[in-house]
Amino acid sequence: MSMDAVFRALADPARRRLLDRLRARNGQTLGELCEGESMTRQAVTKHLAVLEAANLVATERRGREKRHYLNPLPIQEIAERWIGRYERARLAALTELKRTLEETRDE
Secondary structure, three states, X not given: XXXXXXXXXXXXXXHHHHHHHHHHOOOEOHHHHHOOOOOOHHHHHHHHHHHHHOOOEEEEEEOXXXXXXXXXXXXXXXXXXXXXXXXHHHHHHHHHHHHHHHHHHHO
């Protein structure tokens, strides 16, 4: 697996949306992933192929169904490369602060 392939896959907002949907509910079929998308079935299939090539999505056949699962390992490897273990606590605190401020702003 190439980090370049992961970055290319993550560069597209439609692919990130598909990953978000799998994060929310893993093991979806192509039909389920197409629901609510403004893309054609063929476009979703192409995006899933890019995500599979980058090892961000794994599939499993169950009879006639093909289920798609999020594989977060490549993203974790990227985070490990650039975020030191001593920086994690500080970054987590900053992320929580940002989230809190955004929630306050939206109220």
